[in-house]
Amino acid sequence: MSEISGRKFALLPMLGHTKGKRSPVTCALKCDNACAGDVCNTSANSYFRDIASTTLSRRAALGFGAAGALAVVLGGAVTSGETAVADGGTGLSAAAKNGFGQGASKLQFTAIPAVASDVDALTVPAGFTWQPVIRWGDPIFNDAPAFELGNQTAAAQERQFGYNNDYSDILEIPGSKGRRALLFANHEYTNENIMFPASMPAGQMRAVGAAAHGLSVVELERKNKNKPWSYVQGAPLNRRYLNSTRYELTGPVAGADLVKTVADPEGRWINGTLGNCSGGTTPWGTILSGEENFNGYFVAPGTSAADKRYGLTNKATARQWELDDPRFNANNAGYENETNRFGWIVEVDPFDPTSTPKKHSSLGRFKHEGANVIVAKSGHVVAYSGDDERFDYLYKFVSKAKYREGDRKHNMTLLSEGDLYVAKFTGNAPAAEIDGKGTVPSDGSFDGTGEWLPLVVGGKSMVAGMSLEEVLVYTRLAADKVGPTKMDRCEDVQPSLHTGKVYVACTNNSDRGKPGKEGATEANPRNENRDGHIVEITETGDQTSTKFTWNLLMVCGDPSTGDVTYFSGFPADRVSPISCPDNLAFDSVGNLWISTDGAPSGIGKADGLFKVTLDGPERGRVEQFLAVPRDAETCGPIIHDTERSVFVSVQHPGEEGTFEAPNSYFPDYVAAGATPRPGQVRAPRPAVVQVFPTDA
Numbered sequence: 001m002s003e004i005s006g007r008k009f010a011l012l013p014m015l016g017h018t019k020g021k022r023s024p025v026t027c028a029l030k031c032d033n034a035c036a037g038d039v040c041n042t043s044a045n046s047y048f049r050d051i052a053s054t055t056l057s058r059r060a061a062l063g064f065g066a067a068g069a070l071a072v073v074l075g076g077a078v079t080s081g082e083t084a085v086a087d088g089g090t091g092l093s094a095a096a097k098n099g100f101g102q103g104a105s106k107l108q109f110t111a112i113p114a115v116a117s118d119v120d121a122l123t124v125p126a127g128f129t130w131q132p133v134i135r136w137g138d139p140i141f142n143d144a145p146a147f148e149l150g151n152q153t154a155a156a157q158e159r160q161f162g163y164n165n166d167y168s169d170i171l172e173i174p175g176s177k178g179r180r181a182l183l184f185a186n187h188e189y190t191n192e193n194i195m196f197p198a199s200m201p202a203g204q205m206r207a208v209g210a211a212a213h214g215l216s217v218v219e220l221e222r223k224n225k226n227k228p229w230s231y232v233q234g235a236p237l238n239r240r241y242l243n244s245t246r247y248e249l250t251g252p253v254a255g256a257d258l259v260k261t262v263a264d265p266e267g268r269w270i271n272g273t274l275g276n277c278s279g280g281t282t283p284w285g286t287i288l289s290g291e292e293n294f295n296g297y298f299v300a301p302g303t304s305a306a307d308k309r310y311g312l313t314n315k316a317t318a319r320q321w322e323l324d325d326p327r328f329n330a331n332n333a334g335y336e337n338e339t340n341r342f343g344w345i346v347e348v349d350p351f352d353p354t355s356t357p358k359k360h361s362s363l364g365r366f367k368h369e370g371a372n373v374i375v376a377k378s379g380h381v382v383a384y385s386g387d388d389e390r391f392d393y394l395y396k397f398v399s400k401a402k403y404r405e406g407d408r409k410h411n412m413t414l415l416s417e418g419d420l421y422v423a424k425f426t427g428n429a430p431a432a433e434i435d436g437k438g439t440v441p442s443d444g445s446f447d448g449t450g451e452w453l454p455l456v457v458g459g460k461s462m463v464a465g466m467s468l469e470e471v472l473v474y475t476r477l478a479a480d481k482v483g484p485t486k487m488d489r490c491e492d493v494q495p496s497l498h499t500g501k502v503y504v505a506c507t508n509n510s511d512r513g514k515p516g517k518e519g520a521t522e523a524n525p526r527n528e529n530r531d532g533h534i535v536e537i538t539e540t541g542d543q544t545s546t547k548f549t550w551n552l553l554m555v556c557g558d559p560s561t562g563d564v565t566y567f568s569g570f571p572a573d574r575v576s577p578i579s580c581p582d583n584l585a586f587d588s589v590g591n592l593w594i595s596t597d598g599a600p601s602g603i604g605k606a607d608g609l610f611k612v613t614l615d616g617p618e619r620g621r622v623e624q625f626l627a628v629p630r631d632a633e634t635c636g637p638i639i640h641d642t643e644r645s646v647f648v649s650v651q652h653p654g655e656e657g658t659f660e661a662p663n664s665y666f667p668d669y670v671a672a673g674a675t676p677r678p679g680q681v682r683a684p685r686p687a688v689v690q691v692f693p694t695d696a
Contacts, residue, residue, distance in 0.1 A: 025191065025193070025655050025656055026631075026633075026652055026655050028318060029189055029190070029191050029296075029318055032293060032295060032296030032311065032317075032318070034293070034311060034389065034390070038308075039390055039391055039511060039517065040308065040309050040310065040311050040389055040390075040391075040392070040476070041309070041389070041390070041391040041392055041476070041480070041486060043480035043481075104589040105587055105588070105589050105591060105641045106641055106642055106643075106644055107587065107639070107641035107644050107645075107646070109125040109126075109127070109128065109623075109625060110125055110126055111125070111576055111623035111624050111625070112124070112125055112608075112624050112625070112626065112627065113624075114558075114576065114577055114600060114605040114606075114608075114624065114627070115605060115606045115608070115627035116604060116605060116606065117599060117604045117605055117606045117630065117631075118604070118630055119606060119627070119629070119630065120629045120630040120653075120654075120663075120664045120665060120666065121629055121666075121669075122626065122627070122628060122629055122650065122666065122667070122689065123606075123626060123627040124625070124626050124691050125625060125626070127693055127694055127695075128691050128692065128693055128694060129691070129692065129693075129694050130626075130689050130690060130691045130692070131228060131689065131690060132667045132687040132688070132689050132690075133183065133220065133228075133229055133230065133231060133647070133687070133688045133689060133690050134161050134183065134185075134218060134231045134687065134688050135161065135667060135668075135679075135685040135686070135687040136160075136161055136162065136163045136164075136165075136212070136685040136686045136687065137149075137152075137157070137160045137161060137681075137685065138160060138161045138231070138233075138679060139159060139160050139161075139233055140159065140160060140161055140216065140218050140231070140233060140234075140238045140240065141159045141233070141234055141238060142233065142234035143159065144156065144159030144160055144233070145159070145160075146678070146679065147160060147679060147681065149681045149683055150197055152195075152196065152200075152204075152208045153204070153207075153208065154204070154207035154208050154210070154211045157208050157211035157212050158211045158240060158242055159240070160240075161185075161216050161218070162185075162187030162211075162212045162213060162214055162215075162216055162240070163187050163189075163190045163191075163195065163209075163212035163213070163686055164187055164188045164189055164190060164191075164212075164651050164652055164686045165185040165186065165187055165188075165216075165635070165636065165649040165651065165686055165687070165688055166185075166186050166187075166188045166276060166277050166278060166279075166583075166635045166636055166649055166651060167184075167185070167186050167276070167277065167278045167279035167280075167289060167290075167370060167583070167635065167636045167649070168183065168184060168185040168186075168635070168636035168638060168647065168649045168688050169183075169184050169279075169281045169287065169636075169638055170182070170183050170184075170220065170229070170638055170640075170647065171184070171281065171285060171350065171351075173219075173237075173351075178222075178224070178225045179221060179222055179223070179224065180219065180220065180221050181219070181220045181221075181229065182217055182218070182219060182220070182237060182350045182351070183216075183217070183218050183219075183220050183229075183231065183688065184215070184216070184217050184279075184281075184287045184348075184350050185215070185216050185636065185649060185688055186214075186215045186216075186276035186277075186279060186289045187212060187213050187214055187215065187216065187276065188275060188276055188277055188292070188651065189213070189275065189293070190209040190212050190213065190319070191652060191655060192205050192209050192319070193658055193659070194654055194655070194657050194658060194659055194662065194663075194683070194684060195208070195209065195212075195659065196208070196659055197659050197660070198658075198659065198660065202320075203323075203324070206319060206320060206321060206323070206324055207324070209319055210243050210319075210321060211242060211243075213242075213243065213272075213273075213274065214240060214241040214242050214243065214245065214272065214273060214276075215240070215241035215273065215276065215289065215346075215348060215357075216239070216240055216241070217237060217238060217239045217348075217350045217353070218231045218232070218235065218238050219231065219232040219235030219236075219237050219238060220232065225643055226643070226696050227696060228645075228690050228692050228696065229690060236353070237350070237351065237353055238353070239350075239353040241272075241273065241348065241357060242272065243271060243272035244271055244272065245271065245272060245273075245357065246269055246270075246271060246356060247269070247270045247271070247272070247273065247346065247356070247357045247358060247359050248268065248269060248356050248357070248358045248359070249267070249268050249269070249270055249341070249344075249358075249359050249361060250358050250359065250360050250361060250362070250415070250416040251360055251361035251362035251416050251417060251472070252361060252362065252417075252456075252459070252468050252469060252472060253267075253361035253469050253472050253473055254267065254268050254361060255267050255268055256469040256473070257337075257469075258337055258340050258469055258470070258473045259337055259340050259341050259473070260337060261327065261334055261335050261336075261337055261338055261341070262333075262334025262335065263327065263334070263335075264341075267337075270341045270342075270359060273289070273291055273342070273346050273357075273359075274291060274294045274297050274342050275291050275292045275293040275294045275296070275297070275342070275367075276289045276290065276291060276292070276346070277289075277290050277292035277293075277368070277369050277370060277388065277491075278290055278369045278370030278491065278492045278582075278583050278635075278636075279370040279371070280370055280371050280372035280373055280383075280494075282347075282373050282381075282411070283373060283375055283381075283403065283411070284403075284408045284411035284412060285349075285350075285351065285408070286347050286348060286349050286350070286412060287347070287348050287350055288345055288346065288347050288370065288371045288372075288373070288383075288415075289345070289346045289348070289370065290345055290346075290368030290369050290370040290371060290385065291342050291343050291344055291345075291346065291359075291367075291368055292367045292368055292369060292388055293367060293388075294339070294342035294343050294367075295310055295311040295312050295313075295339070295367075296311075296317060296318065297317055297319065297321060297328060297342075298312060298317065298322075298328055298329070298330055298338070298339050299313075299314060299315070299316065299317060299322050299328065299329040299330065299331060300312035300313065300314065300329075300330040300331065300339055301314060301330065301331060302314040302315075305477065306474050306477060307339075309474070309476045309477055309480075310339070310343070310366075310367075310476065311389075312330070312339055314331070340365070340473050341359075343365040343366055343367065343368065344359040344360060344361060344363070344365055344368070345359070345360050345363045345368055345370075345371045345383075345385065345415070346358065346359055346360075347359075347360060347412070347415060349412070358415075358416075360415045360416060361472050361473075362397060362415060362416060362417055362418050362420065362456070362472065363383060363385060363395075363397045363415065363420065364385075364395060364397075364420050364455070364471075364472055364475035365472060365473050365474070365475050366387040366389075366392070366393075366395075366475050366476050367387050367388045367389050367392070368385050368386075368387070368388075369385070369386045369387075369388045369490065369491040369492055369493070370385065370386075370492055370493075371383045371384065371385040371397075371493075372384055372385075372492075372493055372494050372495060373495075374495040374497065374500070374543055375403045376398075376542040376543035376544045377542035377543075378402070378542055378544055379402035379403050380398050380399050380400075380401075380402055380403070380418075380543075380544050381398075381399040381402075381403050381411075381414045381415070381418075382396060382397065382398050382399075382495075382543040382544060383396070383397040383415065384396055384397075384493040384494075384495060384502055384504075385397070385493060386487075386489075386490025386491055386492065386493045386504060386505075387476070387490060388489050388490065388491050388507070389489065390488070390489055390509045390511050390512075391486035391487070391488075391509065391511070391512075391517070391518060392476065392486070392487065392489070392490065393422050393423065393476075393479050393484045393485070393486070393487060393490070394422065394423040394484075394485075394487055394490045394493065394504060395420065395421065395422050395423070395475075395479075396420075396421045396422075396423070396452055397415070397418055397419070397420050397421075398418050398419045398421070398543075398544050399414040399415065399417070399418040400417045400418045400419070400459075401413070401414055401417070417459070418456075419454065419456055419457045419458070420454075420455045420456040420471075420472070420475075421452035421453060421454055421455060421546065422452070422453050422455055422479045422482065422484040423450055423451075423452060423453070423484055423485060423548075424450055424451050424452075424453055424483065424484045424485050425448060425450045425485040425521070425522070425523035425535075425550060426448045426449050426450060426451075427446070427447070427448040427521065427522025427523060428443070428447060428448045428449070428522075429441035429442070429443060429446070429448075429522055434520050434521060434522050434525055435520070436513055436519060436520035436525070436526060436527035437526065437527075437564050438525050438526040438555045438557075438563075438564040438565065438566065439525075439564060440566055441522070444569070445551050445552070445568075445569075446522050446523070446525055446551060446552040446555070446566070447522075447549070447550060447551035447552070448522055448523070448549070448550060448551075449547070449548070449549055449550070450485075450537070450547070450548045450549070450550050451546055451547055451548070452545075452546045452547075452548070453479075453482045453483065453484055454482075454546075455471050455475070455478050455479065455482065456468060456471055456472065461478075462482075463478045463481050463482060464481065465481075466478050466481070485521070485523055485524075486518055486521075486524075487504075487506055487509075487523070487524060488506040488507070488508060488509035488512060488524045488529050488532065488533070489506060489507040489508060489509055489532075490504055490505070490506055491505045491506070491507045491581070491582050491583070492504075492505045492582065492583045492584040493505070493584075494584040494585065494586065494592075495543070496586055496590060496592075496614075497586065498586070498589075498590035499590065499614075500538075500539065500542075500543065501536055501537060501538050502536070502537040502538075502539070503534060503535070503536055503537075503553065503584055503592060504534065504535040504536075504537065505532070505534060505581040505582060505583070505584055505594065506524065506529075506532050506533050506534070506535060506581070507532045507580050507581060507582055507597065507598065508529055508530050508531060508532045508579075508580050508598060509524070509529045510528050510529065510530050511528075512524060512526070512527050512528060512529050513527025513528055514527075514528070523535065523550065523552075525552070525555065526555060526564070530579070530580075530598075531555075531556040531557040531558075531563065531565075531579040531580065531598075531600075532556045532579065532580050532581050532598075533552055533553075533554060533555045533556055533581075534552065534553040534554045534556070534581055534592075534594070534612075535550055535551075535552055535553070536550065536551050536552070536553045537549075537550045538550070552566065553567075553568055553592075553612070553614070553620065554566060554567045554568065554578075554612070554620060554622070555567075556578050556579050556580070556581060557577070557578075557579060557600070558577035558579065558600040558605075559572035559573060559575070559577065560573075560577065561600075567620035567621070567622060568619045568620030569619070569620060570618065570619060570620030570621050574621065575620070575621060575622040575623075576610060576622045576623055576624035577600040577605065578594065578596060578600065578610050578622050578624075579596060579598050579599055579600045580596050580597050580598025580599065580607075581594045581595075581596060582594075582595055582596055582597040582598075582633065582634070582635070583595040583634070583635055583636060583637055584637075585637040585638065585639050586639065587611075587639040587641040588639075588641055588642050589641070590614060590615070591611050591612065591613060591614060592611070592612040592614055593609060593610065593611050593612070593625075593637050593639050593646075594609070594610045594612060594622075594637075595607070595608070595609050595610075595633075595634035595635060595636070595637045595648060596608060596609075596610070596633070596634055597633040597634070597635075598633075605627075606627040606628055606629070606630070606632075607627070607628050607632065607633045607634045608624050608625070608626055608627040608628060608634055609624070609625045609626045609634050609637055609646065609648055610622050610623060610624050610625060611623045611625055625646065625691075626646070626648065626691060628648070628650050628653070629650065629653045629654075629664050629666040629684075630653065630654060630663055630664045630666075631652060631653060631654050631655035631656050631657075631663055631664060632650050632651060632652055632653040632654075632655070632664070632666065633651050633652060634648050634649075634650070634651075635648065635649040635650070635651045636648060636649035636688070643692075644692065644693050644696075645690055645691065645692045646690075646691045646692075647688060647689065647690050647691070648688070648689060648691070649686070649687075649688050650666060650667070650686060650687055650688075650689060651686050652686065653666040653667075653684040653685075653686065654666070654683075654684030657684070659683070662682070662683050662684055663684070664684040665682055665683065665684065666684050666685070666687070667685060667687045667689060668680040668681055668682065668685070670682050
């Protein structure tokens with residue numbers, strides 16, 4: 001252990017090993033130093049390169065089948081259904097063809113230059129400004145006390161906005177004429193080193209930190225659509241989801257022996273949600289949130305194949321909740337299965353503060369970055385999800401029942417039962433042309449075919465030797481058996497509601513190609529991949545298909561430093577440098593927006609938000625819209641381009657500082673000697689911010 005400002009923390013094994021502006025403190029507190037530990041996936045299955053004499057043509061790889069009838073959520077607002085069908089190979093809906101792409105957006109801006117990682121400011125384009133919508137500690141109930149940085153209590157934090165918001169979305173309240181909305185945000189993890197003074201008792205730190213986890217829903221209001229949003233303290237729909245909040249487990253695992261504990265002998269009710277990262281908004285207006293790095297909260301035996309595959313160890317955790325609650329130590333009698341109760345997709349109804357949130361076992365258990373839903377032409381709901389771990393997999397869920405327009409009660413059951421698949425990618429370039437440097441093959445692109453390998457179909461296990469419940473609880477082990485493609489940390493996975501194509505953010509994998517570990521593949525073409533890439537998938541037929549084609553939209557990096565990059569043929573000297581793509585979103589005309597977590601490697605630049613053109617001669621053009629402050633990452637982008645507004649969650653600003661010596665003053669930036677306005681604090685506070693035109 002090492003002592004930092006009077007507090008005991010785990011050693012920082014990533015110190016000196018991170019590249020760009022990624023903090024080793026983030027590695028320790030967010031993902032339990034995953035990149036410093038052993039690779040969880042030691043299975044023998046590996047990528048298969050298609051080196052047959054007949055190769056897939058570029059045209060076929062980019063072709064598009066029927067996208068189907070889509071019930072859509074655009075820019076965070078639930079809208080009416082839109083039909084997207086195959087038309088002349090374009091894959092564009094009628095609405096999309098009338099103004100699809102970069103030039104059609106009302107949100108026009110001049111890309112900002114890359115910003116140095118030590119700049120403590122939120123940088124936005126000329127003609128735009130920003131302000132926080134809500135910050136860590138802001139009171140959200142009428143009886144909630146004002147935030148007091150040096151005098152925090154668990155009881156107060158339970159009534160205030162949580163810490164380190166990641167996924168966020170804004171849903172208009174029906175009938176409000178655009179003047180009222182709901183903001184959802186999840187709270188991924190805490191950094192007690194900068195949250196609390198060193199003099200605070202350790203038990204109090206743990207209690208407040210635990211209360212700062214979970215989820216929040218708050219009402220927003222504004223004067224009209226041209227004005228920025230503000231949150232409403234005490235609004236009737238405001239809610240905090242805490243470690244004491246009861247979640248219903250749905251699907252085949254509900255009631256199974258693998259999830260029963262002494263506190264829940266029925267195996268159907270779980271208290272709390274942990275490590276929530278990205279998420280998605282369903283066509284019926286609920287929110288999905290992914291439980292990602294839950295392993296870092298538990299002490300476990302660490303000896304079983306399942307423990308090793310999920311990164312569970314017998315060491316003390318960074319936050320040491322196991323000292324206060326026996327369920328966080330799976331060595332305790334009666335709590336052996338507690339770890340199996342996390343790692344799911346959570347669904348909440350933000351419009352009903354009395355509703356019981358759900359954890360859906362049918363989508364499998366792994367380190368979910370999030371889940372994003374599209375309605376296939378057949379009417380079935382399809383949810384895509386990435387497992388955010390080096391050399392892990394991409395998954396797809398297809399509902400058993402079909403979506404019913406306007407039947408919200410029925411639609412809220414769709415994720416409880418269905419089929420689960422894992423992806424296998426096959427490239428069409430000769431193996432010798434995948435050189436590990438990211439050099440484009442001779443056919444001009446990274447592309448190929450793929451298939452969705454079944455894990456669960458028709459309520460039955462498709463994996464030899466594993467029961468249905470085992471497949472869903474130990475999904476990583478089940479997937480290993482069927483031979484999917486090992487990916488470079490699949491994070492956010494977003495289907496486009498304009499084209500039906502699916503975009504996968506592969507953040508990075510610095511271990512690829514190292515001794516004893518899998519080398520470059522056409523779907524993951526760079527060894528020691530520190531900058532990441534974006535995969536574009538086209539389903540063959542509608543979204544329920546078990547076949548697809550794919551290509552890489554981009555291989556990220558900073559061309560000015562000599563990085564080998566690829567931007568779908570767009571000139572590399574005309575793009576904003578981009579590294580470590582994390583969260584994805586679309587604007588109303590189909591442009592892709594990417595938030596980053598890791599920043600352009602090697603040149604010390606801040607993370608940011610970037611727009612990418614997907615169609616026409618400027619396909620692959622990357623333009624940086626904003627940069628976040630020192631030590632922060634950009635999360636939860638919401639693009640309301642029709643109103644010329646963008647929202648982001650700014651996570652872990654000032655991560656490497658301490659309470660006594662802050663490394664950031666985001667978002668308040670109170671000048672020395674000035675009197676703070678109500679609620680302002682001279683300390684870094686994660687926040688959801690809105691960026692809007694100065695003439696608003």
